[in-house]
Amino acid sequence: MKKLRIGIAFFYHESHSFAPIKTDIQAFYNEGYFKGEEIFTAYTQTKTEVGGFLDVLKNVAQVEIIPLLCAAATPSGTVTKEAYRQIEKEMISEIEQAGQLDGLLLALHGAMVVEDIFDPEEQLLRKIRSVLGTQIPIATTLDMHANVSAGMLEHTPYHFGFKTYPHVDMYDQGVKAAEIMLEHLLEGKRYQASFIKLPMMPPSINMRTQEGPMHDMIELATKHESNESIKNASVFGGFPYSDIPMVGASVLVIAKDQQSANIAARELAEKFWELRQEFIMQLPSVNKGMEMALLMQEAKPIVLADVSDNPLSCGSGDTTNLLKEFIRVNQPKTLFGGLTDPESIEKCRKAGIGATVKLEIGGKTSPEFGYPVEVKAKVIALSDGVFYNSGPFNQHLRVDVKGAAYIKVDKVDILLIGRPMSANDPEMFRHIGIEPTSYNLLGLKVKNHFRAAFDPLISRVIYVDAPGVASHELKNFPYKNIPEDIWPLKDIDFTVGEEVESYDGY
Ligand SMILES: [Zn+2]
Incomplete structure (x- = not known):
């Protein structure tokens, strides 16, 4: 019997329209750029979407997996025209050269913005459709933070959003996407979809699914999925730092029949709108957060989370507001990191382990969020910056932060890294000999993903309001392209009513 040939591809970016560093092709090369067979080496046995695709398909005798192109870059500023077009062109050419495909599994992020394209995922799907x-x-x-557009739905109704934040179910959604593909191809099943876009762009600070409003939303989505007619219900919080007309929250339900999809989508959208105020959080200032932390006596470390400079929300990872506070209070058993600073790492490398060097750390990308800090540092350890995540978030994935230096500034331990990367996995510290659990206080460049690995290791998290590009205060940003009426920038009247858009299987 002729095998079913299913292509696998991955094009991943979350773009911050107001972040200073544009995302060029080198950023994709740094993070992950794999073609053909390289994809198997990079993703087999990883807890990623592609890992999920591969695990499902490799066990089906009638299927031949056709690895095409995978490109991912760390969240950052808008993607350059050149980088997007190069990747799009290579992906299309891989698809053309692959010969007849019977299906395509595509891992996307859904919040990419290109310098001159608001909705690149729609464009990519359109171009792929023109070939397939x-x-x-x-x-x-x-x-979960995809800014999903109706345009994307025009090209396929089959989209599966992450249901956890921290996103520890990327693999599971990859499995689901692969399973629907097999049902479609092997069993002839066809599904309908309902999509509702909401006029709101909630900040992600209080979007964890362990508790709070997103927990309630996912609980409702899962309840709908227990209905035999519903195949999948996704709740998208959106990514509010993308200055595009299709920014914001949405719900998408895939079902055996249109009516079931519509009912579930409406109920989800109504609940989402009703809960919106609960996504808003007030955070303490850096000084106040530090004061609170120093008054607490805990057996495990307390984390001060520098959310406004979280690299996975497009922060440059080198703002210095919270860092200065750590150096000012100069307490023993305190650790700050990972602070992006390739220049200082190079100086440490030249000076060598054990040496004392004068450095100006951090503050190089956006001095408006804090100038570099002059310090005298002792170099404790150096590394090439390569480690493997212990998980559960992106478990087993190889990470390369392009060099690292473990330095001591008086009583404060600091980890310098060569490129922006959230401290989401303790291996970032352990690989260079730092044991995060041996400290009382950790200052981390993180938001929510780190809690998947760190929650068992720490006592509590204090999110602080430092200046930075990923501030949760959306009114700080000079939007130009988002819809005029969108919450929370404006209080608006909205009822879900007939806003449902229906999409046919094939
Ligand atoms: Zn996300």
Whole structure:
């Protein structure tokens, strides 16, 4: 019997329209750029979407996996025209050269913005459709923070959003996308979708699914999924730092029949709108947060989380407001990191382990969020910056932060890294000989993902309001392209009513 040929591809970026560093092709090369067979080496046995695709398909005798192109870069500023077009061109050419495909599994983020394209995922799907035609099924995975557009739905109704934040179910959604592909191809099943875009862009600070409003939303989505007619219900919080007309929250339900999809989508959208105020959080200032932390007596470390400079929310990872506070209070058993500073790492490398060097750390990308800090530092350890995540978030994935230096500034331990990377996995510290659990106080460049690995190791998290590009205060940003009426920038009247958009299977 002729095998079913299913292509696998991955194009991943979350773009911050107001972040200073544009995302060029080198950023994709740094993070992950794999073609053909390289994809198996990079993703087999990883807890990623592609890991999920591979695990499902490799066990099906009738399927031949066709690895195409995978490109991912760390969240950052808008993607340059050149980088997007190069990747799009290579992906299309891989698809053309692959010969007849029967299906395509595509891992997307869903919040990419290109210098001159508001909705690149729609464009990518459109270009792929122009090669594959309209009859070949395409299934995608999307981040919970995807700014999903109706345009994307025009090209395929099969999209699977992450249901956890921290996103520890990327793999599971990859599995689901692969399973629907097999049902479509092997069992002839066809599904309908309902999509509702909401006029709101909630900040992600209080979007964890362990508790709070997003917990309630996912609980409702899961309840709908227990209905036999519903295949999948996704709740998208959106990514509010993308200055685009299709920014913001949405819900998407895939079902056996249109009516079931519509009912579930409406109920989810109504609940989402009703809960919106609960996504707003007031955070203490850096000084106040530090004062609170120093008064607490805990057996495990307390984390001060520098959310406004979280690299996974496009922070440059080198703002100095919270860092200065750590150096000012100069307490023993305190650790700050990972602070992006390739220049200082180079100086440490030249000076050597054990040496004392004068450095100006951090503050190089956006001095408006804090100038570099002059310090005298002792170099404790150096590394090439390569480690493997212990998980559960992105478990087993190889990470390369392009060099690292463990330095001591008086009583404060600091980890310098060569490129922006959230401290989401303790291996970032352990690989260079730092044991995060041996400290009382950790200052981390993180938001929520780190809690998947760190929650068992720490006593509590204090999110602080430092200046930075990923501030949770959305009114700080000079939006130009978002809809005029969108919450929370404006208080608006909205009822879900007939806002439902229906999409056919094939
Ligand atoms: Zn996300």
